[in-house]
Amino acid sequence: MMPFRRSMPLLLLAVLAACGRSEKPTPPLKVDACELFTAADAAAIAGESIAAMSSTIDEARGRDPGQCIYNSGNLEQPRILSLLIRQHRSPEAAKRVQEASRATFETMTGGHVQDVPGLGDGALWIGGRLQQLHVLRGAVQLVITVQSPDGTDQLKPARQIAEKALARLSTVAKT
Numbered sequence: 001m002m003p004f005r006r007s008m009p010l011l012l013l014a015v016l017a018a019c020g021r022s023e024k025p026t027p028p029l030k031v032d033a034c035e036l037f038t039a040a041d042a043a044a045i046a047g048e049s050i051a052a053m054s055s056t057i058d059e060a061r062g063r064d065p066g067q068c069i070y071n072s073g074n075l076e077q078p079r080i081l082s083l084l085i086r087q088h089r090s091p092e093a094a095k096r097v098q099e100a101s102r103a104t105f106e107t108m109t110g111g112h113v114q115d116v117p118g119l120g121d122g123a124l125w126i127g128g129r130l131q132q133l134h135v136l137r138g139a140v141q142l143v144i145t146v147q148s149p150d151g152t153d154q155l156k157p158a159r160q161i162a163e164k165a166l167a168r169l170s171t172v173a174k175t
Helices: 002-021 039-046 056-061 091-109 155-174
Strands: 067-071 080-087 113-115 122-126 132-137 140-146
Touching (some): 039 067, 039 080, 039 155, 080 155, 091 113, 091 122, 091 132, 132 155, 140 155
Antiparallel strands (some): 067 080, 080 140, 113 122, 122 132
């Protein structure tokens, strides 16, 4: 019985390693979030003027092409509209990450998490204080945030951003 107990961790490690090998890695796309979600898109959705947001780190090192952030409010009452691109190893890995995040998001928002059918390869709306739409397309995960100072549900404008970004992502993936 003792040799089996000693070999159990090695067996578990071998099984876990084999699970990861069955997935075919997806090469990362060279895509800029601000090409998928433009300033014109943000202004149209906000219905008012917008400003691109940056930090001192962005100014020192350059903007991260994986994210694009706009503000249609002001510093006291911001209205954030943003797109973050996350690229995973494979479509299966992206799905696992999104599903594994669900419980955390439900805890953070008091249960304000729902599936959004008909969008990408799977989508979750995280309402409450977060106001984020997480959309999968293959190994790519788009995280769209639309926050309003008055706290109203922003699924509709987030979905508009996702639809435009997914359409543009399709053309980038073909090139």
